[in-house]
Amino acid sequence: PVWIAGILVSVIIGQVFVVPIWFQDPSVVRTVQPLMPELIQPLFVDWDVDGFIIRWPRVHGLLVSLFGAAAGAGSVWAVRVIGGYVLKQEAMGQGDVILMGMIGSVIGWQPVLSVFIFAPVLGVAFSVFNWLARGDKQIAYGPFLSAATIMLLLTWKTTWPFAKRFFDMGPLFIVMGLFMLVLLFASLQLVQIAKRLLGIELYDFEEESDWPPADQLMYLSQEVPDEQTGQWPIEQWSGIRAGQGLSREHSWRNDD
Incomplete structure (x- = not known):
């Protein structure tokens, strides 16, 4: 329902968005274009969406909401699939996928990816404390996604200029995102190899304490x-x- 509400509000009003669907620094794009493979070099052009936003505000609002939902849900889903395949346990819950999709449908794809990158900082800090205090290795990640969203919006004037530098890279940012997923898979595999060499149990399957x-x-x-x-x-x-x-x-x- 929140997905639908976010999309409908974006379509009806047309001006409800934190940042436009696309922006980039032309100088950065021109610099990296010759370094890219010829297959994707045509993507590194000066995309100007200002005229499109002015002429079709509601269509732009719809695209902001749809791309935000796809980026939010897709990023968590990718980590969920990769982590589940390598670690043989649930890395991210299905609820986290839905939650990030809802957040993205409201704030857009660039801010929701900023939330996705910022939330682990909060999660790691709490998980270390939780592990030392209670010995519990697992935490619910959804509250940290929500907290990161609120903190990003409340500190927008100071946090967004830093995050904007990455999105100014234009198509290069998308290439980097795909490379980071490959790097995530490789790093998790290296962790598993290191655990095997050190004699650490790879898969922590907890036995059920209660009889079904x-x-x-x-x-x-x-x-x-x-x-x-x-x-x-x-x-x-x-x-x-x-x-x-x-x-x-x-x-x-x-x-x-």
């Missing part, structure tokens, strides 16, 4: 395998034993 209902029923059924054990024989409909899987055993015991 199926195990409880199995235990109770084995405690009293025959409902007439230690009792006088009673008449009972044979369908009850058949439903419990005891019909054949009862016939064998009683020579039926």
Whole structure:
């Protein structure tokens, strides 16, 4: 619902956005264009969206919201998939994917990626404290995504000029983002190799402390395998034993 609300408000009003859908520093783009592979060099041009924003404000608002939702959800989903594949455990929850998609649909793709980069700083600081104080290695990441969003908006005048330098690189920023995902995969693999060399257990699978209902029923059924054990024989409909899987055993015991 928040996704839809953010998209509808952006379309109806057309001027609800933190930053435009695209901006770049032309000097940076011209500098890096000759260094890029020929296949992607045509992307490194001077993209001017000012005229598009003035002429089609509602379409621009729609694109800001859609790209923000895609960037927010996609970034967390990529980490979730890569981390789950390498670590064999849940790196990011599905709720985090939905939450970042909702945030991105409201503030746009550049700010939501800034949140994605800033949130781990808060998360790591708390996780270290939580591990030292309680010995718990896992934390809920959603609150830190929300806190990073609020802190970014409240400190916008001081934090955004720093983040803007990266987005000024234009298409190069997208190339760097893809490279960082590859680097994430490689770094996690190196961590696993280092743990294997040091004799550290690679996968921390926690055993369930409580019995699930199926195990409880199995235990109770084995405690009293025959409902007439230690009792006088009673008449009972044979369908009850058949439903419990005891019909054949009862016939064998009683020579039926």
